[in-house]
Amino acid sequence: MGSSVFPVDDYLGFRCPAVTGSNVIYVDAQGMVMRAFKEQRYMSQFVYLYRMTDAARQEAMGTPERAQQNMQRWMAWMTDLDKKGHLKDRGQPLERSGKVVRGQQKTVTDGPFTEAKDLVGGFTLIEARDIDQAVDLSRGCPILEGGGSVEVRPIMKMDM
């Protein structure tokens, strides 16, 4: 039996879903495993940008009881992503206030809330096979129930 130990989910298919850490298999076809391992290392990363209008944000809060239910749905969704190994980084929430610096004049305005209707309220870093899977995973996001949106953007790959 082989000499290497790699955490690989499904090396035979040459499609490696996220590393779960639990699936460790011994393989003797050295080169094949290396390839699988490599693919897995380059599993794609995506950013979820959470967008919501102020009105939708207030509505999602609604009453304290609704806020709590909303929170529980978020926690469940995040936990599920994490368990399946898709959660690379929980990310950060963003303040809704800030400044926008623009043009050669470097004019500074309060923003972006004066201009954009739905603001980015935070982001999360996701690992997925491809954009289709990343989009699929986002369907469970509770922000969608509250009229917000998830923008799914691939992180640019720099294969050098």
Next chain:
Amino acid sequence: MELSEHLFRRESGRLVAALTRIFGVHNLALAEDVVQDAFCRALEVWKVRGIPDNPSAWLMTVAKRRALDIVRRERTAHTFAPELSRVLESEWTLAPAVEEAFAGSTIRDEQLRMMFSCCDPRLPEEVQVALVLNILCGFGASEIASAFLTSRAAMEKRISRGKKSLASSRRLFDLADAEFAPRLSAVARALYLLFNEGYHGASPEAAVRIELCQEAIRLTMLLLDSPQTATPETQALAALMHLHAAKLPARIDSAGELNPLLEQDRTRWDARLIADGLALLDRSAEGSVVSAYHVEAAIAAVHATAHSVEETNWDAIVNLYDRLMGIAPSPIVALNRAIAIGQRDGPEKGLESIHAIADRDRLRRYPFYPAAIAELELRQGNLAAAEQYFSAAATLARSGAERRFLERRVREVSEAHRHHVAPTMH
């Protein structure tokens, strides 16, 4: 980490109370905005960073910081709590004053003052109850509206009317006020109504109604927490609520169907609540005043300690109803007394007592008035009369559960009528 049940709703009442202490009751809307903002923040931060170890403390810290910001920024333009105006002016005392407003004992006292302010006798009772549910229990207008089967718009109007009156009072009710005793009665009455709404109310959802009962008990226990408001009458009210709440698991079954007292599976009664209720009733016996709550709690205690309908001391119950008629007479009390007489002396005497109720025309719309007559007629073997009265009762039902229960009785009786046998006696 899991969020404890109703954490946000509970914290809402506490935080609004603390913030009102700083901002003044005329800025109640500002206090509510700060709480809303803290919840929004919690939603955004917790969902990515996880729930903190002490969520209550986290929310409190956010609210405190926001309060400090607001006072610093607006203290020249705005007047905040008149009682704290000097303290809030100086940076030396501002932070300690804000800290103090969020101390456990202050929050408790401010919740009490808020409760007393909501129960202003100049406001109709339904407005008082709506205010308590909104401000102290953190229920939204839509949730209260669904519990009371009114429209959200109507409930919003009711709440905003109450808040306008609160805001115009400039400061919260002072528990040292000369009006303390009558106001405590108004508070007890509002909590009693709140509990009743949960117990008998219109909402078809059992969960909603149990929550109303729990909130009524929580706020009554808050009254018992403070020596000034922990009067024998308050103890009796708490006893009454505990003894009734003990029956809730058997009163409404898992399908949301109503089971009347005489048919309940008594093994499903909550023994812990009964024990607490009896202990509270014991403590309420201090002092010389016997209030309606005392008598009602005593009646509930007789039921709660009886293992079956047959073993119930109906004589004691009739005597207690006699006493209640002396303190707080009403046709509903008289009807309950008549039912107890029916249990003690037989259906004929029960019917006699019902027909002797002085102002029984006030029970015209009360479904359990014809239902009680029907039960007694049934026990006398008058199936036709029983069927007719049950049918009349079913048309008066105020909720789906009541209607389904009464229609079931109509079916049972008409079935028996056809076969000339009486259904099981209840």
